[in-house]
Amino acid sequence: SQTIHQWPATLVQPVGSPLSLECTVEGTSNPNLYWYRQAAGRGLQLLFYSVGIGQISSEVPQNLSASRPQDRQFILSSKKLLLSDSGFYLCAWSVRRQGGYGYTFGSGTRLTVV
Amino acid sequence: DQQVKQNSPSLSVQEGRISILNCDYTNSMFDYFLWYKKYPAEGPTFLISISSIKDKNEDGRFTVFLNKSAKHLSLHIVPSQPGDSAVYFCAASAYGNKLVFGAGTILRVKS
Numbered sequence A: 001s002q003t004i005h006q007w008p009a010t011l012v013q014p015v016g017s018p019l020s021l022e023c024t025v026e027g028t029s030n031p032n033l034y035w036y037r038q039a040a041g042r043g044l045q046l047l048f049y050s051v052g053i054g055q056i057s058s059e060v061p062q063n064l065s066a067s068r069p070q071d072r073q074f075i076l077s078s079k080k081l082l083l084s085d086s087g088f089y090l091c092a093w094s095v096r097r098q099g100g101y102g103y104t105f106g107s108g109t110r111l112t113v114v
Numbered sequence B: 001d002q003q004v005k006q007n008s009p010s011l012s013v014q015e016g017r018i019s020i021l022n023c024d025y026t027n028s029m030f031d032y033f034l035w036y037k038k039y040p041a042e043g044p045t046f047l048i049s050i051s052s053i054k055d056k057n058e059d060g061r062f063t064v065f066l067n068k069s070a071k072h073l074s075l076h077i078v079p080s081q082p083g084d085s086a087v088y089f090c091a092a093s094a095y096g097n098k099l100v101f102g103a104g105t106i107l108r109v110k111s
Helices: none
Strands: A003-007 A010-013 A019-026 A032-038 A044-052 A055-058 A065-070 A073-078 A087-097 A100-105 A109-113 B010-014 B019-025 B032-038 B045-051 B056-059 B062-067 B072-077 B086-093 B105-110
Touching: A003 A087, A010 A019, A019 A032, A019 A087, A019 A109, A032 A073, A044 A065, A044 A073, A055 A065, A073 A087, A100 B032, A100 B045, A100 B086, B010 B019, B019 B032, B019 B086, B019 B105, B032 B062, B045 B056, B045 B062, B045 B072, B072 B086
Parallel strands: A010 A109, B010 B105
Antiparallel strands: A003 A019, A019 A073, A032 A044, A032 A087, A044 A055, A065 A073, A087 A100, A087 A109, B019 B072, B032 B045, B032 B086, B056 B062, B062 B072, B086 B105
């Protein structure tokens, strides 16, 4: 079966500290991978997406970066966190299916920068 | 540039009645539309989708209508249940690429 794992579930980090959030996918190959963020009271904003290993597209300029070292692994990083990086981070993948596309989201990481 | 808009931040409906959530889009390249339900501190859960070649798709209590000329879609929930209370996101993609989300609508179903 196709599953997506995202960790940690919650994280509290001081301003200026580094960040690494990891997402892995099982049961599919060559998926498109995405990182989204939901700030408090806001919608889902696309941060990065990847169509293959080493291929990263950034949607908004920010303090974050993403990497895809393996086909089913997507990492969100920061060298120095800002207060404004607080939010709910979601990893997702998509693959073509009959009649359209299947998009599946992870359970999310609640990041609080203090 | 908001390509997908959900202009109603919230909606309150009585149990058993119909809930109608609306969504507008601006990008004519979008060819696939989805609705997601989300609870706080959880990932979005897929509800229903529709391809641009259709104007209606039904799945149980959920029906999505697409009006391409108006660039408008809506989600109908009939009958509404208290367990339907959540944030509903409209999303769209072009040729299977990145999903673009609306800002969400909070649905409250009162018993």
